[in-house]
Amino acid sequence: MNENTMRGRVTExxxxxxPATTDPAVFHRAxxxxxxxxxxxxEGLGGLGISRDLQDVVDTELRSGGAPxxxxxxxxxxxxxxxxxILAFGTAEQQLRYLRxxxxxxxxxxxxxxxxGAGSDLAAVATRAxxxxxxxxxxxxxxxxxxxxxxxxxxxxxxxxxxxxxxxxGLSYFVLDMSAPGVEVRPLRQITGExxxxxxxxxxxxxxxxxxxxxxxxxxxxxxxxxxxxxxAIGGDQADRESGxxxxxxxxxxxxxxxxxxxxxxxxxxxxxxAEVFRLTGARLRQxxxxxxxGFEGAAMKVMFADLAQxxxxxxxxxxxxxxxxxxxxxxxxxxxxxFLSRGPGYRYLRAKGNSIEGGTSEVxxxxxxxxxxxxxxxxxxxxxxxxxxxxx
Amino acid sequence: xxxxxxxxxxxxxxxxxEDEESVRTVVRKLLADRCASEDVAAVYxxxxxxxxxxxxxxxxxxxxxxxxxxxxxxxxxxxxxxxGTVLEELGSAVAPVPFLTSAVIATSTLVRLMPEQSADRSAxxxxxxxxxxxxxxxxxxxxxxxxxxxxxxxxxxKPDGLHGDVTPVAGADAGTFLVPALGTDGPGLWLVDRxxxxxxxxxxxxxxxxxxxxRLDGARARPVARGRAAEDAVRxxxxxxxxxxxxxQVGLAHWCLTETVSYLxxxxxxxxxVGGFQAxxxxxxxxxxxVESARAAARYAAAALADDPGDAPVAVAVAASVCSEVxxxxxxxxxxxxxGIGMTWEHPAHLRLKRAVADQVALGTPVRHRARxxxxxxxxxxxxxx
Ligand SMILES: Cc1cc2nc3c(=O)[nH]c(=O)nc-3n(C[C@H](O)[C@H](O)[C@H](O)COP(=O)(O)OP(=O)(O)OC[C@H]3O[C@@H](n4cnc5c(N)ncnc54)[C@H](O)[C@@H]3O)c2cc1C
Numbered sequence: 001m002n003e004n005t006m007r008g009r010v011t012e013x014x015x016x017x018x019p020a021t022t023d024p025a026v027f028h029r030a031x032x033x034x035x036x037x038x039x040x041x042x043e044g045l046g047g048l049g050i051s052r053d054l055q056d057v058v059d060t061e062l063r064s065g066g067a068p069x070x071x072x073x074x075x076x077x078x079x080x081x082x083x084x085x086i087l088a089f090g091t092a093e094q095q096l097r098y099l100r101x102x103x104x105x106x107x108x109x110x111x112x113x114x115x116x117g118a119g120s121d122l123a124a125v126a127t128r129a130x131x132x133x134x135x136x137x138x139x140x141x142x143x144x145x146x147x148x149x150x151x152x153x154x155x156x157x158x159x160x161x162x163x164x165x166x167x168x169x170g171l172s173y174f175v176l177d178m179s180a181p182g183v184e185v186r187p188l189r190q191i192t193g194e195x196x197x198x199x200x201x202x203x204x205x206x207x208x209x210x211x212x213x214x215x216x217x218x219x220x221x222x223x224x225x226x227x228x229x230x231x232x233a234i235g236g237d238q239a240d241r242e243s244g245x246x247x248x249x250x251x252x253x254x255x256x257x258x259x260x261x262x263x264x265x266x267x268x269x270x271x272x273x274x275a276e277v278f279r280l281t282g283a284r285l286r287q288x289x290x291x292x293x294x295g296f297e298g299a300a301m302k303v304m305f306a307d308l309a310q311x312x313x314x315x316x317x318x319x320x321x322x323x324x325x326x327x328x329x330x331x332x333x334x335x336x337x338x339x340f341l342s343r344g345p346g347y348r349y350l351r352a353k354g355n356s357i358e359g360g361t362s363e364v365x366x367x368x369x370x371x372x373x374x375x376x377x378x379x380x381x382x383x384x385x386x387x388x389x390x391x392x393x
Numbered sequence: 394x395x396x397x398x399x400x401x402x403x404x405x406x407x408x409x410x411e412d413e414e415s416v417r418t419v420v421r422k423l424l425a426d427r428c429a430s431e432d433v434a435a436v437y438x439x440x441x442x443x444x445x446x447x448x449x450x451x452x453x454x455x456x457x458x459x460x461x462x463x464x465x466x467x468x469x470x471x472x473x474x475x476x477g478t479v480l481e482e483l484g485s486a487v488a489p490v491p492f493l494t495s496a497v498i499a500t501s502t503l504v505r506l507m508p509e510q511s512a513d514r515s516a517x518x519x520x521x522x523x524x525x526x527x528x529x530x531x532x533x534x535x536x537x538x539x540x541x542x543x544x545x546x547x548x549x550x551k552p553d554g555l556h557g558d559v560t561p562v563a564g565a566d567a568g569t570f571l572v573p574a575l576g577t578d579g580p581g582l583w584l585v586d587r588x589x590x591x592x593x594x595x596x597x598x599x600x601x602x603x604x605x606x607x608r609l610d611g612a613r614a615r616p617v618a619r620g621r622a623a624e625d626a627v628r629x630x631x632x633x634x635x636x637x638x639x640x641x642q643v644g645l646a647h648w649c650l651t652e653t654v655s656y657l658x659x660x661x662x663x664x665x666x667v668g669g670f671q672a673x674x675x676x677x678x679x680x681x682x683x684v685e686s687a688r689a690a691a692r693y694a695a696a697a698l699a700d701d702p703g704d705a706p707v708a709v710a711v712a713a714s715v716c717s718e719v720x721x722x723x724x725x726x727x728x729x730x731x732x733g734i735g736m737t738w739e740h741p742a743h744l745r746l747k748r749a750v751a752d753q754v755a756l757g758t759p760v761r762h763r764a765r766x767x768x769x770x771x772x773x774x775x776x777x778x779x
Contacts, residue, residue, distance in 0.1 A: 060402065241400035242770070253772050265774040269714075269763035272772065276711050280689040283403035300682045363675070370674035374654050374681055377669035 053290030452527030459525030494564025502630030
C-alpha cells in the first residue's frame with residue numbers, strides 16, 4: 001500500500017463519517033474498524049498490517065480533515081504499553097477482547113509493575129502468583145506509584161511465579177481485571193498535591209490462566225517488550241514546532257513585556273532551540289523506526305525529554321518571579337491523565353520532576369544507552385545467579 | 394500567535410537516502426586512505442602537501458567540487474543533503490581542504506546569481522565551470538566569523554579598483570576571491586584574482602582551515618552583481634555555509650564520541666575497563682544523545698536548504714547553535730577521557746578540538762544565531778515584541 005491509496009482510505013472515512021456532524025465516539029469506532037487506528041496492527045484489530053510509517057500519513061490527513069483525536073492522554077498506558085505487548089504476546093482471543101475497547105478509550109489500562117521494594121530493579125518484584133486448584137492463579141502483593149489505577153479497567157501485572165530461581169527467570173506476566181475481588185486501590189498523594197498515581201493492594205486475587213501473556217516464567221521477556229514500547233511512547237510524539245512546555249515560555253515572553261530582559265534572552269532561545277531539536281530528533285527516530293520494532297533509542301529520547309521539561313519549567317518560574325510564588329491548586333484531586341499545559345507554572349515545574357523517574361529513571365536509562373547502544377560494560381551484578389528468595393532485601 | 398514560518402509536524406525526511414549513503418562511503422574510503430591524522434597534524438608545521446593533493450582527488454576525481462553546481466555549469470547538480478553527508482566525513486577526518494569555503498559557500502553565492510540578470514552572467518558561469526571541475530578554488534572574502542546577514546563592507550570601489558582590508562578570511566589559498574564591496578552606487582559583488590590581492594597568512598588556532606588577512610589596494614575586479622542581487626547572493630552563500638557547517642560539526646562530534654567509547658572499552662584501571670564506571674558511562678550516554686540530536690538538527694538544516702527555503706533560516710539557526718556546542722563538548726570530552734594521551738600532539742584528539750573551537754566561532758557564534766532566531770520567531774528582547 002502506498003501513500004496515495006492510504007490517503008484515499010482516509011478520504012473515504014471522512015466522507016462516510018463527516019467529523020462535523022458525527023458523534024466522536026462513532027467516528028472513532030468507524031476509524032478503528034477501517035484499520036486506520038494503528039495501521040501497523042493486523043486487519044480486524046484496528047490496523048491494516050502495513051508499515052508503521054504510513055500512520056503519519058493517516059494522522060496528517062485526519063488532522064487536516066478535522067477529525068476528532070482519540071483520547072490519547074487518557075489511554076496513554078494502554079496505547080503505549082499494553083497494546084504492543086498484547087499484540088506481541090497475546091493469544092488471538094486476548095487480542096480480540098482487549099485491543100478495540102482499549103483504543104476507543106472505553107477501557108483504561110494501568111501498569112502494575114513497581115513495588116515498594118522493586119522500582120529500578122523491576123525484576124525484583126515480590127508480588128506472588130501461585131497456582132490454584134483449577135489451574136488459575138492467586139495473586140498477593142503490593143504495587144505502588146500506579147498511574148491511573150483508579151480509573152483503570154485492566155492492568156498489566158508482573159508477578160513472581162517461582163521464587164526458587166534467579167530473579168529474571170521466576171516472573172510471569174498477566175492481564176489483571178481491576179474489578180476482581182481483592183484489588184484495592186488507594187490514592188497516593190504526590191508532590192503536586194494531586195493523586196495521579198496510587199497504591200494497589202492485591203489480596204487473594206484470582207486470575208484465570210487465560211489472562212497470562214507469554215509463557216510461565218517468561219515474564220521478564222514480556223516486560224522488556226513493554227518497557228521498550230513505553231520509552232518510545234514517552235519519547236516519540238509527532239509534535240508541532242513550539243508546542244509543549246516551550247509554548248508557555250514563548251507566550252510569556254511575547255505577551256508580558258515585564259519578563260523580558262536582555263540577560264535571559266539567550267537562555268530562552270537556548271531552550272527554544274533545545275525543544276526544536278528534541279522535536280527533530282523524535283521525527284528522525286520515528287522515521288527510522290518506521291519499518292522496524294522499537295529500539296533502545298527510545299531510552300535516549302526519554303532522557304532528553306526529561307531534561308528538557310525540567311529545564312524549561314524551571315526557566316518559566318525564573319522568568320516570572322511573581323507568578324512563581326503562587327500555585328494554582330493544592331487540592332487532592334485524582335486526575336485520569338497528566339495535563340501539563342492547562343495548569344500553572346508551579347505545577348509544570350513540580351510535575352516535570354517525575355519525568356526523570358517514571359518509566360525508568362534517567363540514571364537507569366543512561367545505563368541502558370551506554371550498555372546497549374554504545375556497548376560499554378554492564379554494571380557489576382551481585383544477584384544474577386542467586387535464587388530470588390536468597391537475595392538479601 | 395502563529396509563527397511566521399511553517400510550524401507543523403516535520404515534513405522533510407531526516408534519514409539519509411541511498412544516494413547520500415553511497416557518497417558517504419566513497420568519501421570515507423578515500424579519507425581513510427589519503428588523510429591520515431599524522432598528515433593532518435603536519436599542516437601545523439607548515440606542510441602544504443595534503444591541502445593540494447587531497448583536494449585534487451576529492452574535487453576533480455570524485456567531482457565533489459561541483460556537487461552544488463547545476464549541470465548546465467558543469468556540476469553534479471546534487472543538493473545540500475548530499476553535501477551535508479560529505480561534510481560529515483570531512484569533519485570526521487578534519488580534512489584540510491577548501492570544500493566548505495569554495496565548493497559550498499562561494500559556490501552557492503555564485504549559483505544564486507546564475508538565473509539573475511547579473512552584471513556579468515558569463516563571468517559567473519565561467520567561474521562556476523572552473524570551480525566545478527576543481528581547477529579553480531574560490532573564497533568569499535568576508536570575515537570567517539560573519540553571521541549570515543548582510544556583511545559589513547570593509548572594501549570600497551574607487552575609480553582605480555577595489556580598496557580595503559578583510560580579515561580573517563578562511564580558505565585564503567583560493568585562486569579567485571568573491572569580494573562584497575560598497576560601490577559608487579551601493580553594494581555589489583566582484584571577482585578578484587589572487588594576483589590582485591595581498592593575502593597575509595594568519596597563524597590560526599585551527600591550521601587545517603587556513604586564514605589570511607586580505608588587503609586590496611586598487612585591485613582590478615570584475616563586477617558580477619549589484620544591489621539587492623549581490624546582497625541576496627552573499628546571504629544565500631553564508632546561510633548555506635552556516636547550515637552545512639553543522640554537518641561538519643556532527644561528523645567531528647561523532648568521531649570524538651566513537652573514538653572515546655572505543656578507547657574506554659579497552660583502557661583498564663583499578664582492575665576494570667574504565668568504560669564500565671558509571672560516571673563515565675553516563676557521560677558517554679549523554680554525549681551520544683547530544684550527538685544524535687545534533688545530527689537531527691543538521692539533517693533538518695540540510696533538508697530545509699534543499700527543499701524548504703522558507704524554513705531554512707530557522708533550520709540553520711537551530712542547527713548552527715546546537716551543533717557548534719555539541720562539537721566542542723565532544724572534542725573536550727574526547728581529550729579529557731583519553732587522560733594524558735589526550736593532551737599529546739600524537740593523539741589526533743587535538744586536531745578535532747582546534748577545529749571544533751574554530752567552527753564554533755565560524756559563520757556566527759551560537760549566541761548570535763540564537764539572537765537572530767529570536768528575531769525570526771518573534772521572541773525579541775525589546776519593545777518591538779508583539
Ligand atoms: C509520576 C510517576 C508515575 C509512575 N507510574 C507508574 C505506573 O503507572 N506503574 C508502575 O509500575 N510504576 C510507575 N512509577 C514508578 C516508577 O517506574 C519507579 O518510581 C521508577 O522505576 C524508579 O524506581 P524507584 O522509585 O523504586 O527508585 P529506586 O530504584 O529506588 O531508585 C532510587 C535512586 O537510585 C537510582 N538508581 C537505582 N538504580 C540505579 C543504578 N543501577 N544506577 C544508577 N542509579 C540507580 C535511581 O535513578 C534513583 O535516583 C511511576 C513513578 C512516577 C514518579
